[in-house]
Amino acid sequence: MSSSDIFISETVGTAVLILLGGGVCAAVTLKRSKALNAGWVAITFGWGLAVLAGAYIAAPSGAHLNPAVTLGLAIDGGTEWGDVPVYIGSQMLGAMIGAALVWLAYYGQFKAHLTDPELVAKLDEEGLVDRAAAPKAGPVLGVFSTGPEIRNVVQNLATEIIATTVLVLAILNLGLTKGLAVSGTGTLIVALVVVGLGLSLGGPTGYAINPARDLGPRIVHALLPLPNKGGSDWSYAWIPVVGPLVGAAVAAGIHQAF
Structure with a gap:
């Protein structure tokens, strides 16, 4: 497989993954959306279907869509180390494109949400109208990237490691059942x-569970000209970069041990 094949496949597949995954987050979060407050179950199933669509589209490259998956497969011997930078670079680019498309698709909802008088008044009471440099997550950051409910570095890192270990182990073991894969x-x-994983560990x-899924859209959040959007929580x-990569390495180690 050529580098250009990997690049095109992973970029388009990851863009679709983030478009549909970020799209369900926008649908549930933003005012004037028909799916407002649909809840966590809608988000988890939306992300699962986003993975399904992105993976089918990126089938020619093996549908990694995730630097953690690429790392796990490389450690396990299923991916050439020389191809790893191409995979990860295209996944990051695709994630950023997908996040920008979410903003475009929900442009009116973003505007309605972030200029809502009730929201702006609340931020004004807290003295946080200008939250561009605020360290905490802003009111729409969750559409683009993840954040903890309780800030505890050890717990947050452990959660991402555990969840990604399960994901990559499942992917590596599916490779043993070629009929299913084909x-x-x-x-x-x-x-x-x-x-x-979303229902149980989300x-x-x-x-x-995917460094590109989190970092790419977080960069787009930081760059987009959205009023009252809040900080990007750098x-x-x-944590959502290091945790999944460690989890992938653990999963590959377990798979090789067995």
């Missing part, structure tokens, strides 16, 4: 694993 059933199973941190940003 038939496409393996892709469906991975999507359902993502739904299960509560503490929002289950990034003090937390390393």
Whole structure:
């Protein structure tokens, strides 16, 4: 497989992943959205279906869509180390494109939400109207990236490591059942694993389990000209990058040991 094939496949597939995943977060979060307050179950199933769509689209490259998956496969021997930078670079680019498309698709809702008099008044009472430099997550950051409900570095990091270990172990073991992988059933199973992770382990941190999924959209959040959008929470940003990468390495180690 050529580098250009990997680049195109992973960029488009990851863009679709973030468009649909970030899109369900926008749908549930933003005012004037028909899905407002649909809840966590809608978000977890939305992300699972986003993985399904992105993976089918990126099938020619193996549908990694995730630097943690790429790392786990490289450690396990399923991906050439020389291809790793191409995979990760295209995943980051795709994630940023997908996040920008979410903003475009929900442009009116972002504007209505962030200029809502009630929200602006609340921020004004807190003295945080200008939250561009605020360290905490802003009112729409959750549409783009993850954040913890309780800020505890050890717990937050452990949650991301544990969840990503499960994800990458599932992916590595599906490779042992070639009939499932070839038939496409393996892709469906991975999507359902993502739904299960969201329902079971998504509560503490929002289950990034994918460095590109979190960092790419976080950068887009920082760059977009959104009024009252709040800070991009850079003090937390390393956890959904490091945690999934460590989890992928752990999963590859377990898989090789067995």
